[in-house]
Amino acid sequence: MKDVSTLPYRPCVGIMLVNPHGKVFVGKRIDNREGDWWQMPQGGIDEGEDLRAAAHRELWEETGVARxxxxxxxxxxxxxxxxxxxxxxxxxxxxxxRGQRQHWFLGRFEGTDTDIDLNAHRPPEFSEWKWVEAELLPDLIVPFKKRVYRAVLEEFRALI
Incomplete structure (x- = not known):
């Protein structure tokens, strides 16, 4: 077994997508069968990819929300x-x-719920989705990401 402390962090972006009512998009991961965990869209940054471009790409792949x-x-x-x-x-x-290093973006959703398409990219990552109150985010995510979700919420709270 490798010494975990020698492994790097995976570069990643995350998106807090907020609708006009101030609620946040969360999706239930298809591959998580061990709990009722929901998360915001996130994913890896491709080699040489701009952070904002990665955020747009990940958002489209996971939700069907266009740029x-x-x-x-x-x-x-x-x-x-x-x-x-x-x-x-x-x-x-x-x-x-060993984990991820994430840049988070706050995005205002300007479409309608019918624009959300979890099957926009194959294979889909989420089995279902919903809008939730921002304050609930730390309670919905897997335990090892709670600290990150609290930090994202704290930083973006005034703009939600």
Whole structure:
């Protein structure tokens, strides 16, 4: 077994997508069978990809929301890091990473609910979705990401 502390963090973007009523998009991951966990869209940054371009791409892949249907209002000042639980290191991302380093964007959704298409990209990542009160986010996410969700909420709260 590799020494986990020597593994790098996977570069990633996350998107807090907020509708006109101030509610936040969350999706239920298809691959999570061990709990009722919901998360905001997020994903890896491709080699040489601009952060904002990565955020638009990930948002489209996971939700079907097109570039012209969202306006990014803010970005976290610093990267937010999280470590995977020991039992997941080696199972995710071919064992190359210890966790993720994330840049988060706050996006105002300017479309309608019918514009959301979880099957826009194959394979889909979410089985269902909903709008939730922002304050509920830390309660909906897997435990090892709670600290990151609290930090994102704190940084974006005034703009939601």
């Amino acid at each position: 012209e249907q969202v306006t990014f209002l803010s970005q976290t000042r610093e990267e937010l890091l999280y470590d995977l639980p020991e039992e997941l290191v080696g199972k995710l991302w071919k064992g190359k990473y």
